Amino acid sequence: MLVEEIPKTINPNSATIYFLSLINLQARPTQKSAENQSEDSARSEKNRPKVNYNITDLLNAQTQLNYNSGTVNGGTFKSSHQMQLEKLITKRLTELNKESPNPTFELPKMFAYTSIHKTLSAADKKKIRHGNSLAAKKILAARRNFNSYLDEEKNWIWTNTIQGVHFSFAEQNWELASKKRKNYSEPVLKPKVRLCSMCGSRSPYSRCGACGLYSCSVRCRRLHFELRCV
């Protein structure tokens, strides 16, 4: 099947019927070779049990369902609680992100890759470093991080989509959903693991009132207060 066969924009009037070879296989489990048959030959056989589906309609219906069930965050409403949580997650991930002490070191003024194929004049080097066209020059000179581009973006549908996907693992509305779990699209809420802040073992106790971390024993608890607690 070629890439072009699926319409890019979903047209509700589209009459295209897509054919699921698997459904056909399940209807006739005895015929082993069916897997290798091309779609066209499968289609041409009239007397077979066949199930035809319009995938476009199915996709549309599922999208609507996703919105209604809240498994997809449309980005229209976000509680201040959720926003604070996202900020804290970002802070933590930024800490863990840091690969080396100085990930934004300055590049020398004339820094550029020197090709193995040709020797470059100073003017060539400048061009390689700074770009050919005005627009390219601007992009190459921009010293901005991702958050700066994100904050500047005026198309909120884009940013909502991007951030919605990024933080969907920490959306809090699924807590409610999981209590009355009806189907598999709503995961069960599992209790969080508690690991001792000193030795890494499982902790049977509740959090330290001062710092929120755990300890597993009297010994680790004492060490925690000495070394780890705020």
Next chain:
Amino acid sequence: MTKKHLVLDNGSYSIKAGFSTDESPCVVQNLLAKAKDGVVYIGNDYLKHTNLYSGINFRRPHDQGHLTSWETEKPVWDYTFDQVSPLCELDPLDTRLLLTEIPFQLPRLSMNTDLIVFEEYGFSEYYRCPAPLLVPWDVEGKPQDFTLVIDCGYNSIHVVPVLYQRVYWKGIRKLPIGGRHLNGLLKETISFRHYDVSDEPILINTVREQTMFVASDFEEALKNKASAKCEFILPDFKTTFTGYVRDGSTKPPADAQSIQLFDERFTIPESFFKPEIMLDHNLYSKNPIVQKAHFKNLTDLVVESIMACPDIIRPVLLENINVVGGTAKLDNLTERLISELKRELPVNWNVKLTDQTHDVSEVAWYGGKRLIEEDIMRKLTITKQDFFEHGENWCQKQFGFENF
């Protein structure tokens, strides 16, 4: 005139690049490195300067997985283009470029990329897509109609359903934890339990690659953590530059320094299945918002992704699970994920991992190569003329994502 095709899988950890006629891709670390000697090295060049490993700094073009800094990326691409064409075969004016990016890259940044591709390098034609789209193509013959791709990267893991060779945008889920976050937590743990390793990125990465694994049963592993004991010999920059895991057969030098690792070997990667290990065992844990928060794990997100697809294709998707990306090399990650999925999903659904014929970090490149061999590429590309005629939005309109 037959055009050449260049496939460039622009990973945030490493670039996989090569002509579609090449046997295998060139792998180039996607970074600039500044060492103690003050010199800035491009791509893989720092690797041979083993005496400079300690105290090295890395600067990467990607920020949170998005291709952000072209000041950094351009020298690495220039370097890469020489690596793939040692005889100067690359003439962008006569080359079609197939380039990957992460799903849902910020459009402004993708548009910056389009402009650099056409105005700075002058490629004649170009197609840009999320890397997971190429994964189903890495097969003999035609790709499957329904493929679930789990792309485990350096910055994050993306779960991407590919239906009829198209990304099903609404089914995409993301866990913003990747290999680099494991490094970050490992660095914290070693610094707390042993000594400060914050300016040893190469050491940390080596320790992760050589010692970390995902437990089959985390509870059991934690109870028997003594059996996970492993001794890592630290680099002395005389006999070893990277350090190594001590095994029974060789005796390290008498003055060798080492660290002993136990539960950190499997507790840190357990973060994919219990994100609270990373997010709620730290300074922020005293905040009630963090205390009350629950996090979906990788298994939850895969289930959600499948459930966001039309119901009749869900079982079919599950029979074609493809786990790819550099972080997928983490020992036992795939096996654990599959066994968790089997537990979560209806018993009559056949959860099946598809074996990859190539190195999991290079599947997208090989998929791109196949796509070009199938001659699909010319129907997808945008030409330089189109770009200059229609303006900077043109590529994004053709290649961009669908909003929710």
